[in-house]
Amino acid sequence: MNDSYKKLAKPYEIWLYILALFPSLIMLVLVFLDTEGINFTDASFTFGNFSQLTESSTIIAFGNSLKFALLSTVLSAILGYFVAYRLFRSKFKNKFLILTILILPMWSNILLRIEALGNVMQPNNIITDLLSKIGIHVAIDIKGSSLAVLIGLVFTYLPFMILPIYTALEKIEPSLEEASLDLGATQLKTFWKVIFPLSTKGIVTGSIMVFLPCLSGFAIPEILGSGNIVLIGNVIDQFFRNMNYNIGALLALFIMILILGAIFLVQKVDKEGETLL
Amino acid sequence: MVKCKIIFLTFTIFLCCSVLSGCNGSNTLLLLNWGEYINDEVVEEFEEKYNCVVNISIADSNELFYSKIKSGTTVYDLVVPSDYMVQKMVENDLLESLDFSKLPHYDRNNLLPGVQRIMRLMNENSPKNIDYSSYFVPYFWGTWGIMYNKNKEGLEESLNAYGWDAYFDRSKLPKGTKVGMYNSIMHSYAAVMCRNHLPFNEEKDEYISLCYDQLKAMQFDEWGTDTMKKSIAAGNLDLAFVWTGDCLDMLYSTLEDGTSYEDISFDIYIPHDTIAFMDNLVMTKAARHKELAYQFIDFMLETEHAKENASVVGYCTPYKSSYQSIVEYEGEEVWDNDWAYAVSKYYPYYEDESLYQGTPLSFFSKDYMTEITNMINNVKTGSN
Incomplete structure (x- = not known):
C-alpha cells in the first residue's frame, strides 16, 4: 500500500493508544494495587484482589454471562440464518432496502429501545391500556425473568448475525449450486452439502459479534432483569461505582482476555477478514 | 520518519x-x-x-x-x-x-x-x-421513604400497622404485592439497619450476615433506581424504598398532567427510622x-x-x-x-428537632464496602 495513505490512519492509531492501550495498562497496574479510586498516592502492592475471583457471586455471575451469551448466540444464529437465507433467495430487486429495514431499529438509542421493550413486558403499559379500552384484557408479565433478558439480547444483536450470514451467502458462486443440481443432488442435499458449508464463515463471524457484547454487557440484563439477574458486567459496574477500581479492573481484564481469545479465533477462521463487516 | x-x-x-x-x-x-x-x-x-x-x-x-x-x-x-x-x-x-x-x-x-x-x-x-x-x-x-401503590388493597393499612416489618415480611403484606429495593448497596444495607434499629456507622460482620438473611428472605421483585417511581405510578410495582424526592417528583409531574390530588394512585410512608441526607x-x-x-x-x-x-x-x-x-x-x-x-406534608416543620426523622449515612472502609457488595450480589444470585 502507498506509504502516504498509511499516514491517514495515524490519527486513529493515536486515538487508540490514548483511549484503549493506555487505559488497559493502567488497569493492569491497578489489579496489583490497593488504591483509593484511580489515585496512586497511597497505593500499596497486594495480591488480595485476586480472592474476588473465587467469590461465589462472581463465579455465578460469570456463569450467567456465559449462559446468556451462548443461548442468545445460538438463538440469533438460527433465527438470523432463516432471515438471511430467505433474503438471499428472494427475487426482490431492492434487497438493500430490506437490509436497511433490518438495521433500522439500530438508528434509535439502544437504552431507549430496551426501556421501551421493558415497558411492554410489564402488565400495565400503553398497549394494554389501548387494548383494554376496546375490551381486550391481555397482559404479559415477564420483566425480571431470564426469558426477558434473553429476548432483549436477541432482539438487540440479531442484526449483527444477519448481515455477515447474508454477505457470506451472497458471495457463493451461483454456478456451484447449479452444478450440484445438475449432478442430481436434491435441493435439500445441495443446501447441506454446498450452501451451508460455504456460509459457515458468516455464522462464525456473526456468532463472535453477538457473543462478545452479550458476554460483557450489563445494561440489558440490568433493565430487563429488573436488577435480579446478575451478569459479570453488573458486578464490574458495581465495583467501579463504589470506587473499588482494583477489583473492577481485575474482573474487566479477565473478560478482556476472553474477548481477545475470541477475536483470535475469528482471525483463524477468517484470515482475510472479509466477512467482518 | x-x-x-x-x-x-x-x-x-x-x-x-x-x-x-x-x-x-x-x-x-x-x-x-x-x-x-x-x-x-x-x-x-x-x-x-x-x-x-x-x-x-x-x-x-x-x-x-x-x-x-x-x-x-x-x-x-x-x-x-x-x-x-x-x-x-x-x-x-x-x-x-x-x-x-x-x-x-x-x-x-x-x-x-x-x-x-x-x-x-x-x-x-x-x-x-x-x-x-x-x-x-x-x-x-430530605429523607428516604417507602413509596406505595394506593390502589393495592390492604397495602396502606399494613404499612401503617407494621412499618418497616411490612416492607421486609411478605406475610404482613397483601398477597401478590410486588416489592422493589433501591439498587444501591449502601442504601439497601442501610434499609436493613433501619428496620433493626441498628447504627449505620459501625462495621460488623454480624450486620452483613443479618442483611444477607433479611434481604434474601424478602425475594425482591425488582432492584431498581429512579425508574421504580414510574413503575409504582403505572401500577407495575406496589412498594419500593426510594428517595422521598423521587416520589414528590412523580407527584408533581402527575399533578401537572391534570390529575387531582385525590386521584393520585401512590403515596409515600416515611418511617421514623430512615435515611436522612x-x-x-x-x-x-x-x-x-x-x-x-x-x-x-x-x-x-x-x-x-x-x-x-x-x-x-x-x-x-x-x-x-x-x-x-x-x-x-x-x-x-x-x-x-x-x-x-x-412540602408541608412530606417535609413538615417542627420546632423540636427530635421530631425530625432519619439518620445520615456514614462512610465505610473499602474492605467493608467490598463485603457489602459481595453480600448483595450473593442475595441476587442466590448463592451464599
Missing part, C-alpha cells in the same frame, strides 16, 4: 492537555453536580449578573464525586456531595474551609431545625472531633476560581433563588425563609398551592 513521530507526539500531548484542562478561563466556574439538581434559569441569572460561564458536569454517586476530586484530572471549584462524603473529603484534606464573611446571605439561624440536627449528627458520629460545618453550605436535604455546596482545595465560587454560593443562598431552585427539584430547601415562602403561599396559582401542600 522520526521527525514525523515527534510532530505526532507533540500534537497528541497538546490534544491531551487541552482536553484535560477543559475550559479554564478566569470567568468560568466549574461545578460538579448531580443530574437534574439545579434550576438552569437561576444559573443563567447568575451568569448574567457576574458576566461569567457556569460549566456544570454531572456525576451520579458520591463515590464518583470523591474519585473525581481526588484524581484531580479536572479541577472543579464547587461540588455537591452528601453528608457522609463531605466528612470523607474533609478528612482527606480535599476541601477548603469556607470564609463565611464572604457569604453575607448565610445565616445559621436561618437553617431549618432538621438541617441543624443533621449537622450536629455529622459532628457527633465522627471520631475525629472535626467541625464539618465550616466546610459546607447546605444545598438540599443533606447535599451540600463545598469548595475544593484546588479550586481556581474561589471568588466566583463564593459569589455563586452566596447567590444560591438568597431566599428567592433558593426557592426558585427548589421549584425544579423534589427535595426540600434547607433555609427557613425559603421554606416559609413556599408553604405559606396564599395565591390562586394551582401549582404553587400544590407545591405548598406537598
Whole structure:
C-alpha cells in the first residue's frame, strides 16, 4: 500500500493508544494495587484482589454471562440464518432496502429501545391500556425473568448475525449450486452439502459479534432483569461505582482476555477478514 | 520518519492537555453536580449578573464525586456531595474551609431545625472531633421513604400497622404485592439497619450476615433506581424504598398532567427510622476560581433563588425563609398551592428537632464496602 495513505490512519492509531492501550495498562497496574479510586498516592502492592475471583457471586455471575451469551448466540444464529437465507433467495430487486429495514431499529438509542421493550413486558403499559379500552384484557408479565433478558439480547444483536450470514451467502458462486443440481443432488442435499458449508464463515463471524457484547454487557440484563439477574458486567459496574477500581479492573481484564481469545479465533477462521463487516 | 513521530507526539500531548484542562478561563466556574439538581434559569441569572460561564458536569454517586476530586484530572471549584462524603473529603484534606464573611446571605439561624440536627449528627458520629460545618453550605436535604401503590388493597393499612416489618415480611403484606429495593448497596444495607434499629456507622460482620438473611428472605421483585417511581405510578410495582424526592417528583409531574390530588394512585410512608441526607455546596482545595465560587454560593443562598431552585427539584430547601415562602403561599396559582401542600406534608416543620426523622449515612472502609457488595450480589444470585 502507498506509504502516504498509511499516514491517514495515524490519527486513529493515536486515538487508540490514548483511549484503549493506555487505559488497559493502567488497569493492569491497578489489579496489583490497593488504591483509593484511580489515585496512586497511597497505593500499596497486594495480591488480595485476586480472592474476588473465587467469590461465589462472581463465579455465578460469570456463569450467567456465559449462559446468556451462548443461548442468545445460538438463538440469533438460527433465527438470523432463516432471515438471511430467505433474503438471499428472494427475487426482490431492492434487497438493500430490506437490509436497511433490518438495521433500522439500530438508528434509535439502544437504552431507549430496551426501556421501551421493558415497558411492554410489564402488565400495565400503553398497549394494554389501548387494548383494554376496546375490551381486550391481555397482559404479559415477564420483566425480571431470564426469558426477558434473553429476548432483549436477541432482539438487540440479531442484526449483527444477519448481515455477515447474508454477505457470506451472497458471495457463493451461483454456478456451484447449479452444478450440484445438475449432478442430481436434491435441493435439500445441495443446501447441506454446498450452501451451508460455504456460509459457515458468516455464522462464525456473526456468532463472535453477538457473543462478545452479550458476554460483557450489563445494561440489558440490568433493565430487563429488573436488577435480579446478575451478569459479570453488573458486578464490574458495581465495583467501579463504589470506587473499588482494583477489583473492577481485575474482573474487566479477565473478560478482556476472553474477548481477545475470541477475536483470535475469528482471525483463524477468517484470515482475510472479509466477512467482518 | 522520526521527525514525523515527534510532530505526532507533540500534537497528541497538546490534544491531551487541552482536553484535560477543559475550559479554564478566569470567568468560568466549574461545578460538579448531580443530574437534574439545579434550576438552569437561576444559573443563567447568575451568569448574567457576574458576566461569567457556569460549566456544570454531572456525576451520579458520591463515590464518583470523591474519585473525581481526588484524581484531580479536572479541577472543579464547587461540588455537591452528601453528608457522609463531605466528612470523607474533609478528612482527606480535599476541601477548603469556607470564609463565611464572604457569604453575607448565610445565616445559621436561618437553617431549618432538621438541617441543624443533621449537622450536629455529622459532628457527633465522627471520631475525629472535626467541625464539618465550616466546610459546607447546605444545598438540599430530605429523607428516604417507602413509596406505595394506593390502589393495592390492604397495602396502606399494613404499612401503617407494621412499618418497616411490612416492607421486609411478605406475610404482613397483601398477597401478590410486588416489592422493589433501591439498587444501591449502601442504601439497601442501610434499609436493613433501619428496620433493626441498628447504627449505620459501625462495621460488623454480624450486620452483613443479618442483611444477607433479611434481604434474601424478602425475594425482591425488582432492584431498581429512579425508574421504580414510574413503575409504582403505572401500577407495575406496589412498594419500593426510594428517595422521598423521587416520589414528590412523580407527584408533581402527575399533578401537572391534570390529575387531582385525590386521584393520585401512590403515596409515600416515611418511617421514623430512615435515611436522612443533606447535599451540600463545598469548595475544593484546588479550586481556581474561589471568588466566583463564593459569589455563586452566596447567590444560591438568597431566599428567592433558593426557592426558585427548589421549584425544579423534589427535595426540600434547607433555609427557613425559603421554606416559609413556599408553604405559606396564599395565591390562586394551582401549582404553587400544590407545591405548598406537598412540602408541608412530606417535609413538615417542627420546632423540636427530635421530631425530625432519619439518620445520615456514614462512610465505610473499602474492605467493608467490598463485603457489602459481595453480600448483595450473593442475595441476587442466590448463592451464599
